[in-house]
Structures are given as structure tokens and as C-alpha cells.
Amino acid sequence: MATARLAPGVALVTVPGQGLAVRTPDGEFLRVDTGTAAPDTVVAHLTRAPGRPEDTAPGSPHHGPAATGSGPSAPGVVDSELAVLVTAFGDAGYLARDGDRVRGPLAGHTVVVLGDDVLTEPLTRFVRAEGGEVRHATRLTDLPDEASPRAVVWCLDSPAPHGLWDEADRLPARGVGWLRCHREGTTAWLEPLAAGPGDVTSADVRLRRLAATPAHRELAAYWAGSCTDDTGPAHTAASAALTASLLTADLIAWAAGRGGSRRLRRVDLRDLTVHEHTVLPVPAVAPLTR
Incomplete structure (x- = not known):
């Protein structure tokens, strides 16, 4: 799955007993339905740096041997849920993808x-x-x-x-x-x-x-x-x-x-x-x- 990162000013908030929320740059809080993906998995996917060791460490969702699991918590299902969430975040403008050039408000002037x-x-x-x-x-x-x-x-x-x-x-x-x-x-x-x-x-x-x-x-x-x-x-x-x-x-x-x-x-x-x-x-x- 392509690496995605939160846009500047966007933060993920883990709310005790409520799951995950996103704080928009304007200060609004929105509930996030993570489906079968655990909130900490979503947070890790959107905040870890590319190529960090934990991406391929034993027991991580993307480590090869772990991909043989089954059921609702299987890595394939988790990846599917993450893909849906990443798409939703991107459509809402809450992601800044790798390679994007951050333009200041006076760029081009x-x-x-x-x-x-x-x-x-x-x-x-x-x-x-x-x-x-x-x-x-x-x-x-x-x-x-x-x-x-x-x-x-x-x-x-x-x-x-x-x-x-x-x-x-x-x-x-x-x-x-x-x-x-x-x-x-x-x-x-x-x-x-x-x-x-x-x-x-x-x-x-x-x-x-x-x-x-x-x-x-x-x-x-x-x-x-x-x-x-x-x-x-x-x-x-x-x-x-x-x-x-x-x-x-x-x-x-x-x-x-x-x-x-x-x-x-x-x-x-x-x-x-x-x-x-x-x-x-x-x-x-x-x-x-x-």
C-alpha cells in the first residue's frame, strides 16, 4: 500500500472508550470508523516514517510470515480497511503524500x-x-x-x-x-x-x-x-x-x-x-x- 502521511495541522486522537478521532486544521473533531482495523494500527500507518524497521519487523502487519493469518484480523483484511481509510482521508484533504511539495501561501508571488x-x-x-x-x-x-x-x-x-x-x-x-x-x-x-x-x-x-x-x-x-x-x-x-x-x-x-x-x-x-x-x-x- 502506498505510504500516506497526515497533512500539516491534522492530528489523530485516541479517545478512551470511543476509538479514534481526527482533529482538522480548523480545530474540529471528527469521529473515525476504523472498521476491523485497530485504531493503533491506523495511527501507526499514518505516522510512522518510511522504511522504519518496524514496517518489516516480525509480528508487524506487513511482515511476510504473518500474512498467512485468517479471519477478521488477518493482515489482508486489515490492509483492505487501511486502504479504505487512507482513501477517505485523502478525499477529505487530510493527507500529504510522499513527494508532494509543500507550497507556502506566498508561493508563486x-x-x-x-x-x-x-x-x-x-x-x-x-x-x-x-x-x-x-x-x-x-x-x-x-x-x-x-x-x-x-x-x-x-x-x-x-x-x-x-x-x-x-x-x-x-x-x-x-x-x-x-x-x-x-x-x-x-x-x-x-x-x-x-x-x-x-x-x-x-x-x-x-x-x-x-x-x-x-x-x-x-x-x-x-x-x-x-x-x-x-x-x-x-x-x-x-x-x-x-x-x-x-x-x-x-x-x-x-x-x-x-x-x-x-x-x-x-x-x-x-x-x-x-x-x-x-x-x-x-x-x-x-x-x-x-
Whole structure:
């Protein structure tokens, strides 16, 4: 019988007095009718490593001399029951067979990363760990012309200079995912991922933030650079890892086809608390006429 293995996140649970159950990756428990096959035989078949000595050890179900048994516990019957169970597990998506290549959620996606090393380095590691390909750039003109879907992530350990992201805000209209973050003092701002026309852009976030504060003139001047140098605490390894993890989660959602987001997040770098706010795109307004 072909060797089969449990898929990642799937577990077999032996329940006292109840037999075998399977725990799905979503945390649901399902009873398993093993028929004439003993639950421990099913567990052994689905969890042992290929070629282990017990596969051919005397007394094992697959050892040659033992195959001469008869009755409901005969190896031939057990193998038949196992084959039925393996098929059922495979049909339900609970098996990962030998030779299958485990694909990460970002496999097949190229992510272009720009910005400050303190953030781009952990982000690069996380994206690659999830199967994505990372390209680094310093300008939007450096973007490679890839045929596969891709996203652009721009990370700053400082406020975003006025106009820096204006050109990048046009990326979603080209079908490119657009994600960014920056730091203002002790707060890191993670803006929503935009993936198509009409999604929330950096310009939308700025307009919404200006509209939400009575200090809109001061905030606009701060963004324009009319302020003293920022001497506040920059990102630490922990806050950078948290920020990169949240950005990676957004990329995974985008790669899964969930499109853009309307979630603006603030990370307090002093205690790593995360606050979320819903933000909507700003409708286009016709110019005033006399």
C-alpha cells in the first residue's frame, strides 16, 4: 500500500472508550470508523516514517510470515480497511503524500521590498519562509516586469515624506498589491493593502487622518518636514518583527484572493499594543465651478 502521511495541522486522537478521532486544521473533531482495523494500527500507518524497521519487523502487519493469518484480523483484511481509510482521508484533504511539495501561501508571488533595513530584513525572511520571492529596490523604477502576480511593500522607520508614495498609489490600478508602513515618534502606522482600483491608498489615509484631528494644520506641517529631528525611540528587534509579521499576514490574505483591506493599524512601540481603525477611500470630488 502506498505510504500516506497526515497533512500539516491534522492530528489523530485516541479517545478512551470511543476509538479514534481526527482533529482538522480548523480545530474540529471528527469521529473515525476504523472498521476491523485497530485504531493503533491506523495511527501507526499514518505516522510512522518510511522504511522504519518496524514496517518489516516480525509480528508487524506487513511482515511476510504473518500474512498467512485468517479471519477478521488477518493482515489482508486489515490492509483492505487501511486502504479504505487512507482513501477517505485523502478525499477529505487530510493527507500529504510522499513527494508532494509543500507550497507556502506566498508561493508563486514576487514581493518587491523597499525601505529601511530594520523592517525590510525581517519582512524578507518572513515572506521567503511563506514561499514568496523577494526582490529589493530603492525606487519604483527598479520594479521588475514579472508575469506573476506581485506586491510592493515600502517600510519606513520615519515619517513618510510628502509626495513619496504618490506614484506608488497608482500601483493597484495596474493590479499590483500596494502595502506600506512608517513610524511617527513612538507609533508605527500600518496602512491597508490596496490591490485594485478603488482600494484605500496612502493619499486616502492622509486625508482621513487630517479630517479626524483638530490639529490638521500641525499634522500637515509635520508631514511636510516642518519639525525638529525625530529623536524618539526607533524600531527595536521586537517591534520590527511584530510589524513585519502583520505585513506578512496582509500579504498572505492578498495572495489568498481576499483583495484589499480597509484596516489601518497603529503599533505602540513602547508596549507593542496594536490598535485597529476602519478607513474608507475618499471619493473623488468634482472641481468647484463658478
